[in-house]
Amino acid sequence: xxxxxxxxxxxxxxxxxxxxxxxxxxxxxxxxxxxxxxxxxxxxxxxxxxxxxxxxxxxxxxxxxxxxxxxxxxxxxxxxxxxxxxxxxxxxxxxxxxxxxxxxxxxxxxxxxxxxxxxxxxxxxxxxxxxxxxxxxxxxxxxxxxxxxxxxxxxxxxxxxxxxxxxxxxxxxxxxxxxxxxxxxxxxxxxxxxxxxxxxxxxxxxxxxxxxxxxxxxxxxxxxxxxxxxxxxxxxxxxxxxxxxxxxxxxxxxxxxxxxxxxxxxxxxxxxxxxxxxxxxxxxxxxxxxxxxxxxxxxxxxxxxxxxxxxxxxxxxxxxxxxxxxxxxxxxxxxxxxxxxxxxxxxxxxxxxxxxxxxxxxxx
Amino acid sequence: xxxxxxxxxxxxxxxxxxxxxxxxxxxxxxxxxxxxxxxxxxxxxxxxxxxxxxxxxxxxxxxxxxxxxxxxxxxxxxxxxxxxxxxxxxxxxxxxxxxxxxxxxxxxxxxxxxxxxxxxxxxxxxxxxxxxxxxxxxxxxxxxxxxxxxxxxxxxxxxxxxxxxxxxxxxxxxxxxxxxxxxxxxxxxxxxxxxxxxxxxxxxxxxxxxxxxxxxxxxxxxxxxxxxxxxxxxxxxxxxxxxxxxxxxxxxxxxxxxxxxxxxxxxxxxxxxxxxxxxxxxxxxx
Ligand SMILES: Nc1ncnc2c1ncn2[C@@H]1O[C@H](COP(=O)(O)OP(=O)(O)OP(=O)(O)O)[C@@H](O)[C@H]1O
Ligand SMILES: [Mg+2]
Numbered sequence: 001x002x003x004x005x006x007x008x009x010x011x012x013x014x015x016x017x018x019x020x021x022x023x024x025x026x027x028x029x030x031x032x033x034x035x036x037x038x039x040x041x042x043x044x045x046x047x048x049x050x051x052x053x054x055x056x057x058x059x060x061x062x063x064x065x066x067x068x069x070x071x072x073x074x075x076x077x078x079x080x081x082x083x084x085x086x087x088x089x090x091x092x093x094x095x096x097x098x099x100x101x102x103x104x105x106x107x108x109x110x111x112x113x114x115x116x117x118x119x120x121x122x123x124x125x126x127x128x129x130x131x132x133x134x135x136x137x138x139x140x141x142x143x144x145x146x147x148x149x150x151x152x153x154x155x156x157x158x159x160x161x162x163x164x165x166x167x168x169x170x171x172x173x174x175x176x177x178x179x180x181x182x183x184x185x186x187x188x189x190x191x192x193x194x195x196x197x198x199x200x201x202x203x204x205x206x207x208x209x210x211x212x213x214x215x216x217x218x219x220x221x222x223x224x225x226x227x228x229x230x231x232x233x234x235x236x237x238x239x240x241x242x243x244x245x246x247x248x249x250x251x252x253x254x255x256x257x258x259x260x261x262x263x264x265x266x267x268x269x270x271x272x273x274x275x276x277x278x279x280x281x282x283x284x285x286x287x288x289x290x291x292x293x294x295x296x297x298x299x300x301x302x303x304x305x306x307x308x309x310x311x312x313x314x315x316x317x318x319x320x321x322x323x324x325x326x327x328x329x330x331x332x333x334x335x336x337x338x339x340x341x342x343x344x345x346x347x348x349x350x351x352x353x354x355x356x357x358x359x360x361x362x363x364x
Numbered sequence: 365x366x367x368x369x370x371x372x373x374x375x376x377x378x379x380x381x382x383x384x385x386x387x388x389x390x391x392x393x394x395x396x397x398x399x400x401x402x403x404x405x406x407x408x409x410x411x412x413x414x415x416x417x418x419x420x421x422x423x424x425x426x427x428x429x430x431x432x433x434x435x436x437x438x439x440x441x442x443x444x445x446x447x448x449x450x451x452x453x454x455x456x457x458x459x460x461x462x463x464x465x466x467x468x469x470x471x472x473x474x475x476x477x478x479x480x481x482x483x484x485x486x487x488x489x490x491x492x493x494x495x496x497x498x499x500x501x502x503x504x505x506x507x508x509x510x511x512x513x514x515x516x517x518x519x520x521x522x523x524x525x526x527x528x529x530x531x532x533x534x535x536x537x538x539x540x541x542x543x544x545x546x547x548x549x550x551x552x553x554x555x556x557x558x559x560x561x562x563x564x565x566x567x568x569x570x571x572x573x574x575x576x577x578x579x580x581x582x583x584x585x586x587x588x589x590x591x592x593x594x595x596x597x598x599x600x601x602x603x604x605x606x607x608x609x610x611x612x613x614x615x616x617x618x619x620x621x622x623x624x625x626x627x628x629x630x631x632x633x634x635x636x637x638x639x640x641x642x643x644x645x646x647x648x649x650x
Pocket of ligand 1: 028031032052053055058060207
């Protein structure tokens with residue numbers, strides 16, 4: 001894949017630019033969409049912005065693209081402060097959530113639009129649009145109008161159109177959310193392939209955790225207009241910086257526990273679990289422990305048993321919904337290879353098979 | 365977006381109303397159509413008949429020949445057409461940027477602008493006329509003392525029609541996203557207007573032009589108040605002297621409104637049909 005970038009005579013052979021959000025604030029009346037928002041993207045990296053609705057993801061992208069002016073703070077691309085540069089001068093490729101192709105132009109004319117407004121010759125434009133239509137696999141549909149294309153095809157053309165101008169940064173705001181699941185996952189992989197091929201610094205917004213975990217170099221988890229954590233998908237999942245991140249990415253169980261020593265906590269129903277906490281709690285403190293479903297194992301029998309409420313088969317794992325003796329719901333995910341353990345059991349007992357995600361003060 | 369208000373966006377007569385009509389059956393539909401047709405056609409036909417009626421019920425075209433021979437007929441017609449074209453031009457110049465700007469930058473004020481555009485329907489036209497006159501009092505005589513002032517009046521008076529036509533065209537596309545997409549691709553406003561906005565708002569622009577032009581060709585009160593002898597004013601003057609000529613005139617007025625409308629519609633629909641080959645490219649390269 002990567003070799004193609006070089007054989008194209010440097011057309012793509014540019015590794016991306018670093019992007020920096022520095023203390024961005026943006027208010028809409030009394031709503032603070034972004035407040036002292038900081039984020040640094042390395043050259044060529046794909047950063048997924050993830051967070052609940054209204055946390056400011058779109059606003060962040062729009063500030064980067066120049067479609068929204070921040071009240072304060074700076075946006076830097078490469079070494080240039082672009083904060084006061086209008087959108088048309090930023091050279092940022094943007095793909096929108098809603099279909100945004102120009103309805104009066106064919107796929108090819110859409111792709112060429114950015115070149116046309118730059119006054120490029122028709123022959124150059126055609127060459128470039130051929131190249132991009134090929135890249136997104138829509139060469140045969142070049143002369144169709146947007147209304148003659150499927151949703152997925154339209155978003156591909158939108159991607160090609162954004163890339164045609166050789167943007168310094170690529171920005172995609174939930175580009176796949178209007179598509180059905182199958183198209184979504186294939187187009188997602190394709191976007192990632194193209195992004196890697198071009199080595200372009202990219203920001204991608206999604207609501208879909210699986211999508212985020214699958215394509216991101218790093219995930220930026222946002223909460224109430226601020227960056228909560230910026231880390232690799234694995235680190236965000238296994239080592240969340242805050243309770244919010246732990247809850248938002250993946251599933252967690254919250255269980256009361258009592259600290260035994262600086263790296264073990266006794267958790268209700270599950271038993272002793274290891275944890276790593278810098279400012280260790282004194283032994284005996286009552287705490288709340290966050291545990292991932294796959295960090296809990298099940299076995300037959302035992303005294304402290306849970307009732308099995310539901311089993312759902314998810315392919316490589318089985319998700320169990322359990323009710324313990326104090327009526328707490330516990331979600332456990334076991335590998336499918338252990339299916340036999342719960343094949344006939346109405347009740348199971350639990351043990352820890354991984355570390356606690358987070359330990360926080362005070363049981364509820 | 366679209367699904368939220370299906371009643372507005374779906375074609376008129378579909379879904380809701382049609383079920384009732386269908387239940388009443390086809391005969392009912394034909395009766396309604398016939399009645400409506402008669403309502404429009406009977407007056408036109410009988411006017412036409414009357415205009416060709418000579419002494420002792422003979423057939424004559426003298427009403428027309430006399431009219432065509434009158435210098436004032438041509439001069440007033442020319443004046444009305446001139447004012448109409450000027451008004452359409454000013455209207456588009458004023459409204460296209462306004463409507464676009466309101467949608468992209470001031471979406472919260474959309475309702476306000478819409479309500480304001482309806483004011484000329486509510487406020488008596490004499491008041492609007494005086495208002496416009498007063499506002500432009502300071503301007504040089506080329507505007508104030510010429511039919512230009514009439515065009516300025518008509519821009520305001522035709523607002524309820526022109527603004528609505530453009531506004532609904534804008535609403536039927538995702539204007540904000542298209543504008544932002546264009547900007548992020550490096551386009552300034554001029555090129556956005558030329559390549560994106562005008563082509564996609566064509567329907568609304570044609571509609572607004574037609575309505576405005578028709579309005580100008582039919583307006584009497586303001587023209588008369590400002591002492592301009594436009595076509596409708598001439599028509600009324602003639603009507604006080606020669607009835608059959610007046611009727612002939614009003615038929616001609618109908619024609620003169622319809623012909624430009626037909627031409628505009630045909631020209632634009634042909635341009636649209638040709639679109640499948642990239643028209644703008646040809647225009648632009650040289
Ligand atoms: N143009 C605007 N006018 C007023 N408030 C706005 C505007 N744009 C965004 N907001 C507010 O700013 C906050 C952040 O909005 P933003 O669109 O950035 O969220 P988001 O993370 O993209 O959400 P979603 O996942 O739903 O798209 C929200 O509370 C929103 O209501
Ligand atoms: Mg959003």
